[in-house]
Amino acid sequence: MQTTEILLHTRFQIGPVDPRVFGGFLEHLGRAVYEGVYDPQSAHADADGFRTDVMQALRRLRMTAMRYPGGNFASGYHWLDGVGPKANRPTVRELAWQSIEPNQFGTDEFIQLSRRMDWIPMLTVNLGTGTPEEARNWVEYCNCPLGTKYADLRAANGHPEPYDVRLWCLGNEMDGPWQLGHVPAQEYAIRAQQAAKMMKDVDKRIETVVCGSCTISLPTYMEWDRQVLEYIGDYADYISLHRYVGNRNGDTPDYLAITNSIDRQIEEMDATCRFVQAKRRSKKRLFLCFDEWNVWYKNRQMDGAGKFAPHLIEEVYNLEDALVAAGFLNSFIRHADVVKIANLAQIVNVIAPILTQGDDLLVQSIFYPFEMMSKRRDGVSLRVVVQGPDYEGQTNGRVTYVDASAILAAGAVHVFATNRATDAAAVVQVNLADCDITGLADAELLTGPNAQAANSFEQPNLVCAQPFADVHIADGKASFELPALSFAALTFRLG
Numbered sequence: 001m002q003t004t005e006i007l008l009h010t011r012f013q014i015g016p017v018d019p020r021v022f023g024g025f026l027e028h029l030g031r032a033v034y035e036g037v038y039d040p041q042s043a044h045a046d047a048d049g050f051r052t053d054v055m056q057a058l059r060r061l062r063m064t065a066m067r068y069p070g071g072n073f074a075s076g077y078h079w080l081d082g083v084g085p086k087a088n089r090p091t092v093r094e095l096a097w098q099s100i101e102p103n104q105f106g107t108d109e110f111i112q113l114s115r116r117m118d119w120i121p122m123l124t125v126n127l128g129t130g131t132p133e134e135a136r137n138w139v140e141y142c143n144c145p146l147g148t149k150y151a152d153l154r155a156a157n158g159h160p161e162p163y164d165v166r167l168w169c170l171g172n173e174m175d176g177p178w179q180l181g182h183v184p185a186q187e188y189a190i191r192a193q194q195a196a197k198m199m200k201d202v203d204k205r206i207e208t209v210v211c212g213s214c215t216i217s218l219p220t221y222m223e224w225d226r227q228v229l230e231y232i233g234d235y236a237d238y239i240s241l242h243r244y245v246g247n248r249n250g251d252t253p254d255y256l257a258i259t260n261s262i263d264r265q266i267e268e269m270d271a272t273c274r275f276v277q278a279k280r281r282s283k284k285r286l287f288l289c290f291d292e293w294n295v296w297y298k299n300r301q302m303d304g305a306g307k308f309a310p311h312l313i314e315e316v317y318n319l320e321d322a323l324v325a326a327g328f329l330n331s332f333i334r335h336a337d338v339v340k341i342a343n344l345a346q347i348v349n350v351i352a353p354i355l356t357q358g359d360d361l362l363v364q365s366i367f368y369p370f371e372m373m374s375k376r377r378d379g380v381s382l383r384v385v386v387q388g389p390d391y392e393g394q395t396n397g398r399v400t401y402v403d404a405s406a407i408l409a410a411g412a413v414h415v416f417a418t419n420r421a422t423d424a425a426a427v428v429q430v431n432l433a434d435c436d437i438t439g440l441a442d443a444e445l446l447t448g449p450n451a452q453a454a455n456s457f458e459q460p461n462l463v464c465a466q467p468f469a470d471v472h473i474a475d476g477k478a479s480f481e482l483p484a485l486s487f488a489a490l491t492f493r494l495g
Contacts, residue, residue: 003479004388004401006415009433010494013319014381015337017407018121022327022374023065024058025292025345026110028073029463030312035356036348037113038105043359050113053361057354058117060368061188062374065118065167067112067291067343067405072096074172075128075180079138082106083157085288095180095445099304107142107153111163120167122291125195127171127188128181129209132195139168139202159360167341168206169196169291169465173214176225187222187262189231192463198233201292209289209341212235216265226441229276229286235457238289238341241269244351245324246297249394250319252451252485255419259327259403266290270338290342293328295321295366296351315351317364318454319463322446326369326487327416332404333373333416336381344370353360355458364455365463368446372465372489373416378411383445388426402426402482412441415490419482420449426482436495442475443468 025051026032035042040049069077073096081090082103086116089103116122123142125135142163151162170192173350181280181446183191188211196208210232213221225239243265247255266288273286296315303309325344331338346352353367390400401421407414430437445468455462468488471480 001401001421001426003387003427003429004400005321005477006383006402006404006417006428006430007387007433008120008406008413008431010382010408010435011059012383013408014334014383016380017333017336017377018340018376020065020341021332021339022061022063022370023120023122024063024379025063025071025343026069026347026348027068027071027099027350028069028077028094029071029346029350030314030348031309031356032346032352033124034107038109046215048109048112050116051074051356052111054348054354054356055117057361057363059386061353063117063118063347065122065341066114067124067169068408069120070096070124070172072172072179074126077126078130078134079141079394080105083108083141083153093306096303098306100308101304101309107365108157108159109413118194121163121165122164122167123167124169124172127174127191127195128179132191132198134270135195135463136198136202139199139206143150143203147309154321162345166206167209168199169209170236171211173242174211175180175218175220176214185227186219186231186260189228196232198221198259200235207237209240209291212239212241212269214292214420215242216261220270224278225269229273230280233280234282234284237288238287239269239273240289240291241265242298243290244292244294246295247320248297251394252422253391253420254396254416255320255392256323256327257396257399258324259331259394260399261398262328262331265333266335266339272277287340288338289326290332290339292341294345294351309486312352314349315354317366318452319365319448320451322365322369322463323418323420323487325366326373326416328402329369329373330405330416333381333407334384362455362457363464364458365448367463368463368486371442372446372487373395376414376489376491379407379414380397382406382408396445402428411493411494413437413494415492416488418487419484421484423484425484428480428482430478430491430492432476432494437473437478437492438495439471439473439493440478441491441493443490444484445487445488447483451485
């Protein structure tokens with residue numbers, strides 16, 4: 001294959017990469033909470049019931065903003081059910097996933113886990129069956145000093161110091177007809193504005209995420225966003241967008257070209273934000289919160305049938321899924337000026353990079369690109385020009401075989417590159433126009449025997465990251481060969 005050139009310039013900067021782009025999502029769904037992060041019966045459980053093996057694996061991902069408690073679950077969740085003595089918490093049948101919820105894990109446990117994991121807590125209020133006042137009360141419980149009803153309740157539950165939760169989502173996927181409490185855009189906008197005002201009246205430091213279009217396939221796409229943003233105005237700081245993708249047609253080249261559609265979704269949402277800002281004559285710029293993203297299409301089991309911790313949407317991920325996960329993160333980095341928060345959905349068992357089976361744990365293929373990029377996330381996103389062979393995806397359009405992004409750090413540049421070719425290696429050259437590459441600090445490569453190769457409890461290391469040393473530095477440039485269907489994360493020293 002003809003050489004692909006990745007062209008960079010240290011002054012052609014997009015913006016700082018917000019660490020919160022490497023966030024996660026924990027929902028009361030299936031075995032994400034129970035038998036996932038919280039499993040007092042496990043041999044790995046600590047004194048608080050948290051699974052130490054799960055925490056150890058998640059620490060490798062260096063996740064930041066952690067969204068909780070949903071998801072669709074949030075639209076039927078009443079936070080008061082999940083606080084106080086565990087013996088007094090009600091067991092309920094939740095309607096989003098038709099499962100039994102014992103409320104043994106709630107706000108206090110989530111904050112405790114977040115502090116242990118160094119996560120930034122990101123709470124989603126119930127604007128489906130809940131009220132703006134209920135949302136306001138939750139902010140008081142989490143953030144206010146002692147001396148008022150809900151702050152004192154927090155202290156009575158053993159937590160006198162405020163939790164200082166800064167990120168709050170104003171409901172979840174309220175544009176979706178499947179959502180509990182779904183209403184038209186104008187009605188949701190009124191509800192969200194009422195909640196945001198009261199929440200910020202309680203704590204002016206908080207930032208709010210308003211519900212944007214949760215899929216590009218709904219007929220209300222973009223029109224919903226315009227109506228909501230025009231009404232809520234400056235009470236919102238971010239707008240959410242969601243995306244789940246999959247290889248439903250068994251077309252690997254087209255599937256790997258999905259980055260075109262992800263880029264377009266981000267740019268369309270940003271254009272809507274800019275339009276509304278101009279129309280409202282507002283000085284405030286809204287940014288994007290991509291608070292649900294992942295591959296999801298194989299396992300569609302979503303009905304818990306009245307069971308506790310049922311096995312729901314436990315996707316098995318293969319090599320091509322991992323390359324698509326890298327594509328999402330490449331897109332977020334390329335749009336660092338507008339994408340400020342992103343949350344991999346989810347973190348354990350449910351469409352997740354980690355699976356548990358009894359006391360055993362499996363790291364799935366999508367775990368690795370997240371880990372490889374997260375450890376190299378600090379710095380400023382650079383504009384990337386990729387010149388090389390390309391192809392036409394059946395539905396996603398023309399893309400270069402090599403997908404890339406880059407981050408400028410102190411004395412170094414991090415380069416992320418995927419070879420989408422199914423049967424040919426890609427020779428890649430990295431060229432910084434205004435600076436010499438003087439050496440390779442470190443690099444990793446992710447690949448596998450074929451596109452459908454997936455880790456299992458029997459073969460846990462079939463698809464995993466390996467050190468990558470076959471990189472050549474000459475005349476201030478770097479060159480390397482990417483195997484077919486592979487992803488590399490490289491850190492170069494600069495002169």
